[in-house]
Amino acid sequence: MKALYLGFLSLVLSLSIYAAETGYSEHIQPIFTEKCVACHACYDSPCQLNLGSGEGLVRGAHKQPIYNGGRTKAQQTTRLFIDARQTEQWREKGFFDVLNPGQPQASLLASMLELGKAQPFAANSRLPDDLVLGVARKEECPAPSEFANYAQKNPHNGMPFAVTGLTDEQYAKIKQWLEEGAQVDWQPWRANSAEQQQIEQWEAFLNAPGARESIVSRWLYEHLFIAHIHFEGGDQKHFFQVVRSYTPSGKAVKQIASRRPNDTPGVKMYYRFVPVTDVLVHKTHITYAMSPDKLKHVKTLFLSDNWSTDKVPDYGAFSRANPFATFAAIPAQARYQFMLDDSEYFVRTFIRGPVCRGQIATDVIRDNFWVFFQDPQHDIYLTDSVYQDRATPLLAMPGQFDEISNLLGLWRSYKKKRNAYEKLRLKHYREAELPDWSHIWAGNDQALLSVFRQHDSATVRKGLIGEIPQTMWMMDFPLLERTYYQLVVNFDVFGNVAHQAQTRLYFDLIRNGSEVNFLRLMPHDVRENILNDWYQNSGKVKLWLDYTDIDDDTKSALGLPKRNSLQVFAQRALKRFEPINARPDPINRCRGAYCHRDGLTAEAAAVEQALARLAGRPAAGFKAINYLPEASMLRVELADGEREVYSILRNRAHSNVAFMSAESFRYQPGLDTLTVYPEVLSSYPNFIFNVKAADIPTFVRALEMVSDESGFRKVVEHWGIRRTHPQFWQHFHDLSEHIREREPLEAGVLDMNRYENL
Incomplete structure (x- = not known):
């Protein structure tokens, strides 16, 4: 009884603390970043619910998926930060509220989290076969009024979906935040002095008058509009995008929401740089470096030759179809x-x-x-x-x-x-x-x-x-x-x-x-x-x-x-x-006695020497390949407390890749091989194995001995990190940390929509 009382008192005290500290940016978005963004980001966010920013959360969810290869008519664009700014505008486009501020009992977000919490899975267990995973899963996007029926039919479809869920503390924080009114505070970061100076220089260059300058700027914009731009001397977490704006430099950016970057802007427009303010996700984080030297090089490259033009091309369909003629x-x-x-x-x-x-x-x-x-x-x-x-x-x-x-x-x-x-x-x-x-x-x-x-x-x-x-x-x-x-x-x-x-x-x-x-x-x-x-x-x-x-x-x-x-x-x-x-790749192209990179410790070299046995062998004589997904990640724990991460990529063989459909008829499974490389070579990990360095030879031998699915299942049981593993999120996000340690500007949250149920 005393223990129960102390537990209740602890919960009350923690909630009182949250009441004073449940700011969205500081306390709520980090939970979404850790447990939700891995699925809810970009165009493939289930139900278009993007949890990488407060704007995405407030926008809400939508019943219509973006990916639809069979639609006969183009659908309206619903790009976050671009196609609408006000909540009312999103509601007009079909998005519905998931928060219901101040009434967590009626909040779809709270209900989904509660359903997930009420139906936990056994630690590191395999999920039920009838629980459909992957991007091909048919989305069900219930409005708040439809949730009760949804929960009854789908008791295991709470959030986070089919994965280790929120901690008690995280759940309590979100619930308290909803009860307080679900305010989304905005804490924008500012460009530092080095970034701001370069932004002004690039904007001056891109918006310079003259036909020659205009056509060069348009070509450059069309080649950089998707980039996450990092400026020399900038903060490692600061990235920018170049957009077309109604407003010139020195004024607030008002982005032109054209369907394509080479559609007509319809008005006089200006090229501007805006911060990337949502959570960086690896699949869309395509970086491009800018610097004063790069600007000087671009000016020399495009404007130093003696060429001229007095014609600025139009934005018609034929101009879009042939950039060689347009430019x-x-x-x-x-x-x-x-x-x-x-x-x-x-x-x-x-x-x-x-x-x-x-x-x-x-x-x-x-x-x-x-x-x-x-x-x-x-x-x-x-x-x-x-x-x-x-x-x-x-x-x-x-x-x-x-x-x-x-x-x-x-x-x-x-x-x-x-x-x-x-x-x-x-x-x-x-x-x-x-x-x-x-x-x-x-x-x-x-x-x-x-x-x-x-x-x-x-x-x-x-x-x-x-x-x-x-x-x-x-x-x-x-x-x-x-x-x-x-x-x-x-x-x-x-x-x-x-x-x-x-x-x-x-x-x-x-x-x-x-x-x-x-x-x-x-x-x-x-x-x-x-x-x-x-x-x-x-x-x-x-x-x-x-x-x-x-x-x-x-x-x-x-x-x-x-x-x-x-x-x-x-x-x-x-x-x-x-x-x-x-x-250089001695693991996959080993031609001598040493199948590892130079400069490794004896322990790390032994790991790579053993892993080299997996590379390049056809599946006809190496049955484990038949059960491995496209992109497995191998996390190797070294004796000194450090770790290395290897990608194990399955290379599927085909007689040809010349047709839109019937890939299975052209698939040659006996010729599949593996590539093993010491980096994270996918934005979409399909599975993680966690193995101590001393056990790597045993792990490799176990894969070599696999003859059927039950044998492979034993490997997974021993070393696999399933979606239900208590430390799933620590291991999953450690992949991003591995990227950050080696190439800090390239790091972003990885996608787990394709994480398999091995």
Whole structure:
């Protein structure tokens, strides 16, 4: 009885403390950041409830999902901070209140949290099979008046959903805050002096008068609008975005809410910088560095040459469809070099972003491949003005017109243009100098990129990571710019099925173009065999129907052997480009006795030596791969109290990736392999294993011994961190901390929507 009384007294005292301290910014948002933002952020927030800011919480929830690949009409945009500012405006758009301030008994937020608290799961237990997880789960978004019926039908669907929930203290804080009226205090941070000075300099540059200056500024804005910009000398937590505003520098920003960044603003507008004020989430945190030196470089790059224009392009559909024609006045060399300087950023924008769920792009790419870029001095589009004039009209892209009735007609028209361009390109490159190593750009450590697909998401990292992949890309300026415009600038996540289909189909052609461009480096008489390996079975239909012929006559000057040409190329490239290869990888490409990075302690080296046994082995002889998800994270606890984190990525093999559907018919599971690398190589971890360093050899042997699902389940029981693990959130957020320790500007909350129930 005494213990019960003391417990009650403690709760009363704690609530009295909360009554004085339950400010939203200081006490409530941190709870949401820890337990909710991992699911409730970006466009894939369940029920559009975004808990990364007070604005998102006050906006509330919506019954209509943003992702809908079958809608016949584009839906209204509901972008937080952009499409409305006042609560009443959001209500008019269909959002409903989840707070009900002052009446927590009627609050949908409180009810959802209470339901989750009332139905806890056993510690580290596997969730019931009938509890559907993942982004494909059908959303149920009950309004407050519908909650009772919802709870009765879905007793395990409280919040946080299907994961270790709030602590008693966190639950009490939120309840008390709701009872006090759920006030959302606003504590904006201010740019420091170094940031403010650079903002003023960049805004002055971007808003400078003159036709030449205006067209350059527009092109730069369209290439930076999605970036989280960090200024040299800035606070590590401070990031900005460049927007179009009704108001000039020195006045409060009033952002223009256009559907796309290249839609007409309709009024005189100004480029402005605004703080990124919501919680940083890794999937949308695509960083770009600015500095006084960068500004000086940009001015030199774009404005030092003797070019001029007296025409400012319009914002019509045809201008949006062909940026090569729209921005033809700007020297192509400047445009391409600007993109090359930060190529990792640009490839991230269309592989990792901007829409949080990337299957429109990712179902057309291999599970792992390397990307190279064509050197500007050997890109004919830059060096031959006659060819550029002939090619430019053929580079228009589909998606601006989304009439479903004319989908096939539109697609045939743009495919015809693209293939005419490929034929023109093939003819001119046959007459050009033979490609050698100088044709591959090697200007900085972003010249070599690795891409890993994890079903409907993907990761880009500079450096060549993993075993030598089956395919490689070499992108020139027309390929890089078209990919960026098609998947970032012109893509509308709210668009209809016709828009999305055109985007997907055209990106298939771009991927093919990047692969075919790479083939020019191979010996001419083996190119057809390599291409057939990339497009096996049904892929040959696409080679016949949609793609143009390759050049299998013009020789390469690389001097590669006919046998194992691609593997020999990769080995020579790794040696030649070693000074700029940001990520040497002895774990996955072990060729000797030492399969670990240099400079490690004996304990850490032994860990990597053991993990190397997992890499590169086909699933046909390594059954555990069949049960591993796309992106597992391995947290290794070292004896000194430190830890290392490794990504274990499953590379799914396909006969080809040339079609929009029926992926299962092209899947080759026996050829799946694993890539193991000491970084967090996904924004969407699918599972976490936590293993002491001394037990890593045992962990590896256990995986090697797996022969069926029950055997794999034993591995999970021993070392797995399930959603119900008491320390789930500590381990999950430690992945972000690992990123922060190594690359502080890249850190953000990871997404757990795809965390699996192993």
